[in-house]
Amino acid sequence: MPLSFRPVVVALGVGVFAVAVASVSSSAVFAQANKAAPAAPAVAEPAMKEITLTEKQVQGVLAAYKDIDAVAAKLPDDQDTKPDPKVLKQLDDVAKKHGFASYDEYSDVIEAIGMVLAGVDPKTKTYVGPAAALKDQIAAVEADTKMSADDKKQALADLNEAAKDPGPAVTNKTNIELVLKNYDALSQALDDDE
Template identity: 40%
Template sequence: MTIFSRAFRAASLSALLTGAVLAPATALAQARPPAPAPDRVPAGAPEPGKEIALTQAQIDGLLAAQPELAKLSGAAPDKPDPKAEEQAQGQAEAIVKRNGFESLEAFQDASDTVDAVLGGIDPETKSYVGPTALLKKQLAAVQADKGMPAKEKAEAVKEIKAALAAGESAKPSQGNIALVTKNYAPLSAAMGDGEGTQK
């Protein structure tokens, strides 16, 4: 996977964050299975970036770049087009540089670091509790949901239990937790979980 594909994946962030982000409380009842956490990415998937020490400037740059990156279109997955992907990669590189990042790789490292923290923030309390606590909360909500079809519930429970069994990656640094928590509303809105629009 190219650097652009990795950054574009981060920009669309329908999956932010590749971390196990807990859906907002209203979506808990719908029991969407969690996305795999960075340490549980399936074989063949790109490896998550390293944790970096975030700055407010990086958070601001990430928030500014996200909407622009989301508008880029690369080649269709079923019809790879190296020329279109190369052009989109060049555009993505220009966007992230314009927003204060040295490269797409630096942008992705910042995005992955934010993902790791967001994946452990409880959307109700806006405090970092870790992905395991959120998965347990999600599991309890799924198991208590009487309206969910049995087959769907069983699959969701199985996936959540598998994510719990895989364990948790190292806890992000306190500095990163504090900075992402401070910027939780705009980050969660930009990263696609919709919680940032609620107070």
């Protein structure tokens, strides 16, 4: 995988994680909206690949996420802007320091963890799948009386859009068990970045 910087997932909170994972398909919506304008052929988003996680990889993510986030903060916000090669090397160096072959491997592990987290019911800490988790999040937002009307409207719009294509369900039971075993630590680590 090229360093496309699948958004450094740890920069996202667990509460909106399902939306982030599902939003990978949003570029297809953007491409459709721009279909009328003549342009270069659209490049399809790479499909998320489900790798088999190891305990060592999960512990590596927990150890590396703060260091990775600090370096990733130096990346340009605009994905069309070419990142500084020195920053890319720093990302690789930090990933290697924490036991990964490269930043690409770290990203693959984050993606696999994210696929599981996107389908976890945070109340029961069980894997229910991304569609059910999104439905639960929609219900929670609808029931939230403390959220402003504008925030609620935006959150519901985002969640309903994500629910149209909630992303793939995880088929690797080992990944589910491993992420659930480390759910509290992973949730805390990801929530720290909000």
